[in-house]
Amino acid sequence: MSNVSETPEVRVRFCPSPTGTPHVGLIRTALFNWAFARHVGGKVVFRVEDTDAARDSEESYESLLEALRWLGLDWDEGPEVGGPHEPYRQSLRRSVHEDIAKRLFAADELYESFSTNDEVEARRRAAGQDPKLGYDNFDRDLTDEQKAAFRADGREPVLRLRMPDSDITWTDLVRGEITFKAGSTPDPVMVRANGVPLYPFVNPVDDALMGITHVLRGEDLLPSTPRQIGLYQALQRIGVTGFTPEFGHLPTVTGDGNKKLSKRDPQSNLFHYRDLGFLPEGLLNYLALLGWSIAEDNDIFSVEEMYAAFDIAKVSSNPARFDLKKAEAINGTHLRALPVEQFTSAALPYLAADGVLPAEPSAEQVAQLAAIAPLVQERLALLSEASDMVRFLFAAEESFTPEPASAAKALGPDAEPVLRAAIDSLQALDEWTTEAIQDALKTSLVDGLGLKPKKAFAPVRVAVTGRTVSPPLYESMELLGKDRSIGRLLRALGAA
């Protein structure tokens, strides 16, 4: 304990492998790592574990970067920003790994193992044991003669880690003390016979080399921690690192069942939520709630507030189910809290994607959008819902048709006198304002025809906006303009 005075800076890492699209569980892990580091002013290392040639892809790598950028989760070292431990793409670190493996082998921390799976299984059975117990450490003390005999047979050895013969215990940052009994983890393969180092080797080695102090990862990795610690101890003995990091195992994010949200499940795709119209801050807020809470009586917070308050020790150890409804509600409150200009520009790409507006709207369209934005902002939970709300405003008159379901509800034969009266009173207006429209409609329909407001306005609403659900009617009509509004009423009348 001579070095106690030096308090190493906190360094966490986010080390996904680029297979498929970014998973919300993965992002939750990234978020917690990020918040943990930011809370204490530590560093975030982003390392890409692209050593599975069969499954990794460049597109997937790009989408990982895109996902983190979209969410605003930044990193201090890694792709595109560099850092003192380059390279940060694991596939480029092969020679480093081979060198460490060589040193570990020279120190007898790694040993040559020739056993085939069949042989291991046969020995387990012969001993009356369950073959599922795995490797039996048979090759630990092979003599040179035995090894030579295997080689003479044409067999090439894998390299296995000599696991410690003692219990392995650590204090998990989220779960407390965890112990695995000595002998419960068979000596794991670290390097293939063909010389390719494997994930269980390369991941801890890179963590050690990069000075990672805290490993926060999914609960599914918990059973692999003993071999990780075993490797770390060996690495310390040969002087590659001076310490073993702290571990914290985050609860699983589950889907509708209580099983881990599958990579295949569309619900697990981060971009699915962006497409639905989640705001980065809304999604992040919800993700933060999966295993953590900022306070007993508050669920709504910004990323800044999150990392300011984040405490890994307060993370729950229960699996958390992804609840879309709650996520939407959280997003809705972030959406409503946005300054209207920001809401408008956030909604624009969705409107363009739905063909409601061109990608480059005209000045007039921009003005119209700005005018209606405050009316729709408070009735959305997701940006993708904006299209149906405002489509009527931007639709060309020739192509405008009320939605069939809404028309069936409100534009039946009963609607005829209502529409007629509405048209008459509106045509008489010389001033086209919300107030004037409201007065005209109220006097002609409610007072004049003696209808209940609900009955009176439904046909007008559907005729003008095309839907039974719309932004406020009078304001909508004012924005639409007198000619277009009355034109739509006339056409509805013709169809009624």
Added chain:
RNA sequence: GGCGUGUUCGUCCAGUGGUCAGGACGUCGGAUUCUCACUCCGGAAACACGGGUUCGACUCCCGUACGCGCUGCCA
């Protein structure tokens, strides 16, 4: 099978020996209202089970049940 881990309203999170067990989403009812939404008010809704320890357990211990994860020369 073995090892590990988990178990508070339908869901997520609080609660760390004495609370009418709290909040949020959802749900139900109501108010407001031109629809929807927002907002507001109110209701229903949980400590897996069994033993201990204790004057007293949701809280501590043990066991059972059930869930989940891992058990690869994938990552």
